[in-house]
Amino acid sequence: MILVALWDLGPAAREALGAAGRLGDEIAVALLGDPASAEEAGAYGATQAFVFDGDFAGSGGEAAIAALTELARELGARAVLLPRDDRTAEIAPRLAERLGGTAVTQVVAIELTDGRPVWTRSAYGGKALVEVTAAAEPVVATLTRGAFAPAEATGGTATVSTRSAPAVDGAVELLEREAPSTGASLEDAKVIVSGGAGLGAAEAFRELEELAGLLGGAVGASLAAVDAGWAPADRQVGLTGKVVSPDVYFAIGISGASQHLAGIGGAKAVVAVNTDADAPIFASARLGVVMDCHTFIRSMIEQLRSAT
């Protein structure tokens, strides 16, 4: 049995179900969020769907880990697959430890060799690929967005059952809740306009938002821009931020540190804008513009406004 842990049945979830299909085993889904998705899971290859009723947000991942530990043991799961995001990066290694298995993060491919899964994961900030076979099962794997073809709708059905989230009182004290930033999702965006330290001030990010809106895209940021308080943390792209795969990625006032590049390897084309012609970002760019970023952003906005 392969257990796929999901919050909803959006694009990331369908990719995870596509990846699960590569393992040639029965698929069960644990839904820790939107219960409305449960019935639909059957159409994408799951035979069982378990809907967990309760609050998974306030326990630092403990409630999700407890629920998945119990279910994976009960099902005798060989693998637990999770779409890679901030939440699952936090819970996957802890879940693997609880299950006595192996965590394999940032998985980009899965092949079966003699019936045994070989997991390919990216390493060294995306500069290398490593093939891994697990010493101990179950494998708890986080899947890189865009790496797996989404499961096709087959019209199948899953048996749906509801469970209560286990109580994990006192495991973590919730000090503050921060609402996620608004705007288009970075993971699904076809165009991303990202700003870095070169933007110089928070106000420049408002212009970036306008430019992204005109291009029908999403705003991203480097760690330096997030650290400066100009952009929310959930907009950070890179090794410790989001891994993105847009058609076009604008890197504006971003130097191109390896940790930033680790997040944009999946972009089909990078357009870099930088005043320093020797900035490393140009080595990764399809199109390079040596220009002041404010001049570039304003000129793009003007031209796009006059074109609409």
Ligand SMILES: Cc1cc2nc3c(=O)[nH]c(=O)nc-3n(C[C@H](O)[C@H](O)[C@H](O)COP(=O)(O)OP(=O)(O)OC[C@H]3O[C@@H](n4cnc5c(N)ncnc54)[C@H](O)[C@@H]3O)c2cc1C
């Ligand atoms: C463990 C670890 C994890 C990390 N994870 C991440 C991560 O996930 N994401 C990430 O982004 N970074 C990450 N970093 C930080 C990373 O190493 C860099 O420090 C960061 O990416 C630099 O951000 P930046 O390019 O915006 O800033 P800088 O490196 O300061 O570059 C600013 C650029 O703007 C240009 N510039 C200046 N003025 C202008 C102007 N007016 N117009 C146009 N260009 C201008 C400059 O020439 C320069 O190239 C991580 C670091 C570590 C150690």
